[in-house]
Amino acid sequence: MSTVKLTSQNFVSETSEGTVLVDFWAETCGPCRMMGPILEKIASEHPEYKIGKVDVAEEGELASQFGISAIPTFIVFKNGKEAAKSVGAMPEAAVLELLKK
Secondary structure: OOOEEOOOOOHHHHHOOOEEEEEEEOOOOHHHHHHHHHHHHHHHHOOOEEEEEEEOOOOHHHHHHOOOOOOOEEEEEEOOEEEEEEEOOOOHHHHHHHHHO
């Protein structure tokens, strides 16, 4: 499975079931681009998790809704409810720990 592009149209349906890591990012952000391959690897190796990406340049309304003031910001949703949040790039092991919270 690969990462899913999240928009204001599909956000609720994509985050309502299971454990979903949402990456708020932008193309112009170096640390965000650095996280891309890590998130793709987790998406392909851990089918129990869904990895979604919100481009804050395209989806400013979603970024505002979740109070995103720095990127990358990662929010874990469990069955539609926010369960954990982290700001800044991190190694793969830290992302997996965040998903377990």
